[in-house]
Amino acid sequence: MKHFLSVQDAPDVDTIIQEALAYKQSPRKDGGLGEGKTMGLLFLNPSLRTRISTQIAARNLGMETIVFNVDKEGWQLEFHDGAIMNGSTVEHVKEAAAVIGQYVQVLGIRTFPGLVNREDDYSELYIRQFVKYAGVPVVSLESATVHPLQSLADAVTIRECWKENRKPRVVMTWAPHVKALPQAVPNSFAQWMNAWGAVDFVIAHPKGYELHPDFAGKATVVHNQNEALKGADFVYVKNWSSYQQYGKIVSQDSSWMMTAQKLTQTRQAKVMHCLPVRRNLVIADEVLDGPQSVVIQEAGNRVWAAQAVLSRILREL
Amino acid sequence: MKHFLSVQDAPDVDTIIQEALAYKQSPRKDGGLGEGKTMGLLFLNPSLRTRISTQIAARNLGMETIVFNVDKEGWQLEFHDGAIMNGSTVEHVKEAAAVIGQYVQVLGIRTFPGLVNREDDYSELYIRQFVKYAGVPVVSLESATVHPLQSLADAVTIRECWKENRKPRVVMTWAPHVKALPQAVPNSFAQWMNAWGAVDFVIAHPKGYELHPDFAGKATVVHNQNEALKGADFVYVKNWSSYQQYGKIVSQDSSWMMTAQKLTQTRQAKVMHCLPVRRNLVIADEVLDGPQSVVIQEAGNRVWAAQAVLSRILREL
Amino acid sequence: MKHFLSVQDAPDVDTIIQEALAYKQSPRKDGGLGEGKTMGLLFLNPSLRTRISTQIAARNLGMETIVFNVDKEGWQLEFHDGAIMNGSTVEHVKEAAAVIGQYVQVLGIRTFPGLVNREDDYSELYIRQFVKYAGVPVVSLESATVHPLQSLADAVTIRECWKENRKPRVVMTWAPHVKALPQAVPNSFAQWMNAWGAVDFVIAHPKGYELHPDFAGKATVVHNQNEALKGADFVYVKNWSSYQQYGKIVSQDSSWMMTAQKLTQTRQAKVMHCLPVRRNLVIADEVLDGPQSVVIQEAGNRVWAAQAVLSRILREL
Numbered sequence: 001m002k003h004f005l006s007v008q009d010a011p012d013v014d015t016i017i018q019e020a021l022a023y024k025q026s027p028r029k030d031g032g033l034g035e036g037k038t039m040g041l042l043f044l045n046p047s048l049r050t051r052i053s054t055q056i057a058a059r060n061l062g063m064e065t066i067v068f069n070v071d072k073e074g075w076q077l078e079f080h081d082g083a084i085m086n087g088s089t090v091e092h093v094k095e096a097a098a099v100i101g102q103y104v105q106v107l108g109i110r111t112f113p114g115l116v117n118r119e120d121d122y123s124e125l126y127i128r129q130f131v132k133y134a135g136v137p138v139v140s141l142e143s144a145t146v147h148p149l150q151s152l153a154d155a156v157t158i159r160e161c162w163k164e165n166r167k168p169r170v171v172m173t174w175a176p177h178v179k180a181l182p183q184a185v186p187n188s189f190a191q192w193m194n195a196w197g198a199v200d201f202v203i204a205h206p207k208g209y210e211l212h213p214d215f216a217g218k219a220t221v222v223h224n225q226n227e228a229l230k231g232a233d234f235v236y237v238k239n240w241s242s243y244q245q246y247g248k249i250v251s252q253d254s255s256w257m258m259t260a261q262k263l264t265q266t267r268q269a270k271v272m273h274c275l276p277v278r279r280n281l282v283i284a285d286e287v288l289d290g291p292q293s294v295v296i297q298e299a300g301n302r303v304w305a306a307q308a309v310l311s312r313i314l315r316e317l
Numbered sequence: 318m319k320h321f322l323s324v325q326d327a328p329d330v331d332t333i334i335q336e337a338l339a340y341k342q343s344p345r346k347d348g349g350l351g352e353g354k355t356m357g358l359l360f361l362n363p364s365l366r367t368r369i370s371t372q373i374a375a376r377n378l379g380m381e382t383i384v385f386n387v388d389k390e391g392w393q394l395e396f397h398d399g400a401i402m403n404g405s406t407v408e409h410v411k412e413a414a415a416v417i418g419q420y421v422q423v424l425g426i427r428t429f430p431g432l433v434n435r436e437d438d439y440s441e442l443y444i445r446q447f448v449k450y451a452g453v454p455v456v457s458l459e460s461a462t463v464h465p466l467q468s469l470a471d472a473v474t475i476r477e478c479w480k481e482n483r484k485p486r487v488v489m490t491w492a493p494h495v496k497a498l499p500q501a502v503p504n505s506f507a508q509w510m511n512a513w514g515a516v517d518f519v520i521a522h523p524k525g526y527e528l529h530p531d532f533a534g535k536a537t538v539v540h541n542q543n544e545a546l547k548g549a550d551f552v553y554v555k556n557w558s559s560y561q562q563y564g565k566i567v568s569q570d571s572s573w574m575m576t577a578q579k580l581t582q583t584r585q586a587k588v589m590h591c592l593p594v595r596r597n598l599v600i601a602d603e604v605l606d607g608p609q610s611v612v613i614q615e616a617g618n619r620v621w622a623a624q625a626v627l628s629r630i631l632r633e634l
Numbered sequence: 635m636k637h638f639l640s641v642q643d644a645p646d647v648d649t650i651i652q653e654a655l656a657y658k659q660s661p662r663k664d665g666g667l668g669e670g671k672t673m674g675l676l677f678l679n680p681s682l683r684t685r686i687s688t689q690i691a692a693r694n695l696g697m698e699t700i701v702f703n704v705d706k707e708g709w710q711l712e713f714h715d716g717a718i719m720n721g722s723t724v725e726h727v728k729e730a731a732a733v734i735g736q737y738v739q740v741l742g743i744r745t746f747p748g749l750v751n752r753e754d755d756y757s758e759l760y761i762r763q764f765v766k767y768a769g770v771p772v773v774s775l776e777s778a779t780v781h782p783l784q785s786l787a788d789a790v791t792i793r794e795c796w797k798e799n800r801k802p803r804v805v806m807t808w809a810p811h812v813k814a815l816p817q818a819v820p821n822s823f824a825q826w827m828n829a830w831g832a833v834d835f836v837i838a839h840p841k842g843y844e845l846h847p848d849f850a851g852k853a854t855v856v857h858n859q860n861e862a863l864k865g866a867d868f869v870y871v872k873n874w875s876s877y878q879q880y881g882k883i884v885s886q887d888s889s890w891m892m893t894a895q896k897l898t899q900t901r902q903a904k905v906m907h908c909l910p911v912r913r914n915l916v917i918a919d920e921v922l923d924g925p926q927s928v929v930i931q932e933a934g935n936r937v938w939a940a941q942a943v944l945s946r947i948l949r950e951l
Contacts, residue, residue, distance in 0.1 A: 028353060036662060038690060048392055048413070052383055052420045056355060059381060064693060066686055075682055075910075084914040086812045091910035094922070095929065096682070099909065102934035103686045178403045275416065276392075276408035280401040288411070295412065300419035345670060365709055365730070369700055369737045373672060376698060495720045592733060593709075593725035597718040605728070612729065617736035 001312035003131055004139045005124075006146050006191065011312075013155060013196040019311070020156045020304040027060045027307070033314045034063025040104035041067045041141065044077075044126070045112040049275060049299055050141045050149065054108055057306035061314060066104065079126055093126075097133035106137050106313055113144035113182050115247030121145060122212070137313045139306075145215075147184045150274050151192035152305035157298040158199065158234055161270050167200050168233035171269075173225055174205035175282040176252045177239035185274050186240045187215040194218060204228035208250035212243050225256055232266040237273050237283055260286045270294045318629035320448055321456045322441075323463050323508065328629075330472060330513040336628070337473045337621040344377045344624070350631045351380025357421035358384045358458065361394075361443065362429040366592060366616055367458045367466065371425055374623035378631060383421065396443055410443075414450035423630055424451050430461035430499050432564030438462060439529070454630045462532075464501045467591050468509035469622035474615040475516065475551055478587050484517050485550035488586075490542055491522035492599040493569045494556035502591050503557045504532035511535060521545035525567035529560050542573055549583040554590050554600050577603045587611045635946035637765055638773045639758075640780050640825065645946075647789060647830040653945070654790045654938040661694045661941070667948045668697025674738035675701045675775065678711075678760070679746040683909060683933055684775045684783065688742055691940035695948060700738065713760055727760075731767035740947055741768050747778035747816050749881030755779060756846070771947045779849075780822035784908050786939035789826055791932040792833065792868055795904050801834050802867035805903075807859055808839035809916040810886045811873035819908050820874045821849040828852055838862035842884035846877050859890055866900040871907050871917055894920045904928045 003009055010016050023029070039058045041051060046069070055065045070077065077096055078089035085092065100107060109130050113121035121144040131138045140148055162168050172189055186203075193201040194217040201219045203211065204227075210216070222228045229235065237258045242250045257280075263269060271283070271293045279285055287293060320326055327333050340346070356375045358368060363386070372382045387394065394413055395406035402409065417424060426447050430438035438461040448455045457465055479485050489506055503520075510518040511534040519537045520528070521544075527533070539545045546552065554575045559567045574597075580586060588600070588610045596602055604610060637643055644650050657663070673692045675685060680703070689699045704711065711730055712723035719726065734741060743764050747755035755778040765772045774782055796802050806823055820837075827835040828851040836854045837845065838861075844850070856862045863869065871892045876884045891914075897903060905917070905927045913919055921927060 038693070040686070046392065048385060048408075049416060052357070052385070052417070055383055056420050059355070066689055068682060068686070075680065078913070082914070082919060085912035086915050090912070091682075092913050094913075095909055095911060095933075098930045099683060099933040100686065102930060103690050103937065275412055277412060278402035278407070279395070279409050279411075280399070281403050285399060296415045296419060299412075299416040303420065363709065365702060365725075366733060369674070369702070369734065372700055373737050376672070592729055594729060595719035595724070596712070596726050596728075597716070598720050602716060613732045613736060616729075616733040620737065 001309070001316060003137050004148060004309045004313065005127065005143065006148050007151065007195045013192065014198065016152060016308050017156050017159050020152065020301070020308040021159070023060070023307040024304040030311055031060065031062050033311055034058060034061040037105040037314070038064045038066060039106040039108060040100050041065055041108045042100070043069045043110045045110055047110055047141065049302055050110065053302035054141065054306045056303050057310055060307055061310055063310070063314070079129055093129045094133050097130045098135060101134040101136045104136060105317060106139060106310065107134050108139040108141045110141040111143050113184070115180055115182065115241060118246040139309060139313065142184055144182070145184055146188035146191065148188055149302065149305050149309065150185060151188040152309070153298060153301040154189055154236070154272060155192055155196055156301045156305055157272065157294055161294060162233070167198060169202065169231055170199040170234040170236065171202045171204060171228045171232040172236040172238065173228060173256070173258070174209050175237045175239050175256050175258060176254050177278065177282060180241040180247050180249050181239050183211060183240045183243055186238050187211055189236060190215045190217065190219055202228050206251045206253055206256065208242055208244060209240065210244060226262070226265060229262055229265045232269040235263070235266060235269045235271050237271065239282060257281065258283045258287055260284065260290065263287065263292060268292060272298055275299055318626065318633060320454050321465060321626045321630065322444065322460065323465050324468065324512045330509065331515065333469060333625050334473050334476050337469065337618070337625040338476070340377070340624040341621040347628055348377065348379050350628055351375065351378040354422040354631070355381045355383055356423040356425060357417050358382055358425045359417070360386045360427045362427055364427055364458065366619055367427065370619035371458065371623045373620050374627055377624055378627055380627070380631070396446055410446045411450050414447045415452060418451040418453045421453060422634060423454050423456060423627065425456040425458045427458035428460050430501070432497055432499065432558060435563040456626060456630065459501055461499070462501055463505035463508065465505055466619065466622050466626065467502060468505040469626070470615060470618040471506055471553070471589060472509055472513055473618045473622055474589065474611055478611060479550070484515060486519065486548055487516040487551040487553065488519045488521060488545045488549040489553040489555065490545060490573070490575070491526050492554050492556050492573050492575060493571050494595065494599060497558040497564050497566050498556050500528060500557045500560055503555050504528055506553060507532045507534065507536055519545050523568045523570055523573065525559055525561065526557065527561060543579070543582060546579055546582045549586040552580070552583060552586045552588050554588065556599055574598065575600045575604055577601065577607065580604065580609060585609060589615055592616055635943065635950060637771050638782060638943045638947065639761065639765070639777065640782050641785065641829045647826065648832065650786060650942050651790050651793050654786065654935070654942040655793070657694070657941040658938045664945055665694065665696050667945055668692060668695040671739040671948070672698045672700060672737070673740040673742060674734050675699055675742045676734070677703045677744045679744055681744055681775065683936055684744065687936035688775065688940045690937050691944055694941055695944055697944070697948070713763055727763045728767050731764045732769060735768040735770045738770060739951060740771050740773060740944065742773040742775045744775035745777050747818070749814055749816065749875060752880040773943060773947065776818055778816070779818055780825065781818045782822055783936065783939050783943065784819060785822040785826035786943070787932060787935040788823055788870070788906060789830055790935045790939055791906065791928055795928060796867070801832060803836065803865055804833040804868040804870065805836045805838060805862045805866040806870040806872065807862060807890070807892070808843050809871045809873050809890050809892060810888050811912065811916060814875040814881050814883050815873050817845060817874045817877055820872050821845055823870060824849045824851065824853055836862050840885045840887055840890065842876055842878065843874065844878060860896070860899060863896055863899045866903040869897070869900060869903045869905050871905065873916055891915065892917045892921055894918065894924065897921065897926060902926060906932055909933055
């Protein structure tokens, strides 16, 4: 693996899930793989889970990490070619990326979409420039349109929880929120479920929240949440803002919050969320505190997903 | 030791002092105890001494650390049960604590009191919820009402400095300040001195600054600083805000600042302070720059106090 | 080497350049030199290159690092002797430095000039107090008037690029900028070039930007950029504010921006800059993206400069 920016960089999804689970069984089995190497972790936006889980994964492989919170440490980057830099940006990504590439052997980056200019966001302007100029492998720690380490951890969690000899029905449902959030997590989850092929995948959301067809792909899309939930084995709850009316909140319909009552329609579905989750707005307390929630296990699996990806990158360095 | 939240979690005070001093003699003697383990250090408030000394202590035991400045990295946590999270908090402590507990083997946390709601603060609302939900041992890096790693370092310093064959007279005296400060340090120092029993302990403060009786305990309390200082072997200087008129500054009496003149009443007492200290407001330059000050030695002992605590926790993991 | 604050702390410049280049060849050859030791990295101002390159250098020598961003972590230090600290500063450098000196074996510090009080800045008030009170070796990560780790990396880069059997002509030229910047980088580069003696050194700037004579030294100073560039083998581009009208911008003359056209007057000079660089204000895109730019190589050499310095300090600990 050269870079890890989306499911397209992964091998067969089942294979990498198995690699992640093998690390969960034996975290230090490749403890010397990254010896003498350093991974830079660049955050253009803050992170808790992603930062800590990636740091742990790197160390399990014997690799050091250095964190740089670009936003908090006062370093405003320029991303536009030909810019006359007489404003607020202090360094162009051409230099920033190339310099960091001099210091580290692997570079992890988190960027967020502006949610204003759809073309900029969906061209992955920011992370693609890091790939172009860093000269070392780049791992997405979430970018404008996808969050592949999260999606891999999600797939690992489904694999762990599923013991039956049939395809599980996996329903990803929109839920309300007070802020306009990126489409990265739902785009990415859809992309991985479609690529995996080991599940029956359904997307439920109010009209106006259609995902870009490249991500929704062949999924069944319904606008009635109850219909979607019937017979579900996994319910992935997530808010996102509109792709069509780009970055806008076109509904805050509170009836889409996930509740225990709604779950009665499922086959005792496991409930998933990437976290952080706003309680009693996105998912009710009773669900998160109940036996069907696997959100903590899912967050724990972030380590093994990152470790599977990093080990593949280290082997090809 | 499962958790370390106050003196009540420590073994006999003399025993843990000796363990700390043994690490001071030989910092790396248990260098493999924490191998392959990680301690998370979560700061809801900033820290210099506590962070660095705990990181050094952890590394002396072979344990890695990961720091997360919750306040600076933009992660506002919700602590109230049943909250409808449609405001500024982005994650509930139930998830934040449980997730971090998936990643690290020991969790250190610093929380501060709000100094507004006394019941909330004295119930230790914040740190107790981390204990409840993290699922791993929790070490207080200062909480709303106590600062046990500081107090252990204080006791270690007194033990190091005291060679005579009688109980030293230890006087903790209030001093003026421009801000309303927590009672955590004086509460905790009083609690440890009382539990230790190896000193004659006196508390001096203007009326209105009485500590909660659970912490003041059996200490002699006087309102005349000069009377308290007579014959003192150790003088512990510290400002705190009122417990009765909760969080308020009820006096800024500058005559309580510690000066060389005042120290002439003592038996060449050693002067202690937890730092940071505002010079010429809390303690005069002449004292801090003079031979009776042990504040730097005291700060240095923070490492050995933390190491004694972490080694006990690691042995029981 | 006890401290590293300027070229005066270095051995013969050629010697330390060779030591840096030896580490570039073999980064881990002294991998056990810093074992069990920790370097504190204190930033009173933000840093990307300096922090990461120094962390990598320390680790290559087996030394751990702990970073403390004083400015971002909310710790305002007092530097004035005798101050009555009833304002915004929370800790005096006397305590801060001495305490950190209890925890780490080597202390790296970045301070910036205020650009208001020239005497304060040029007395190196801040870093000298750390040296006075820390009790451990101090490494400048850039101070008010010099940036010696940068200058050593610059000299290493010139040595690497220069194969001819004559002294290269090295021209440091002022360039325009929108902000008032310190003189630390040009001061320091001039100081090292003068001390090195292996180059013919020229400084070019508009009138009013004369450097302090202690730094400019015996360099040839010209006010006509084209004249300076004729026959140049290396062009070091950098903005700085005025020393005479202290901290002021006395010209923003855009004709001093470095362009491909101007470089035609040189002997295919290599172009250097300490970074970050504002494109199309200080240096044109065509130059930075062209074959004569060595700015990325120069930034990469920061690691080996730091490693040469740290290894000398560790050997004398």
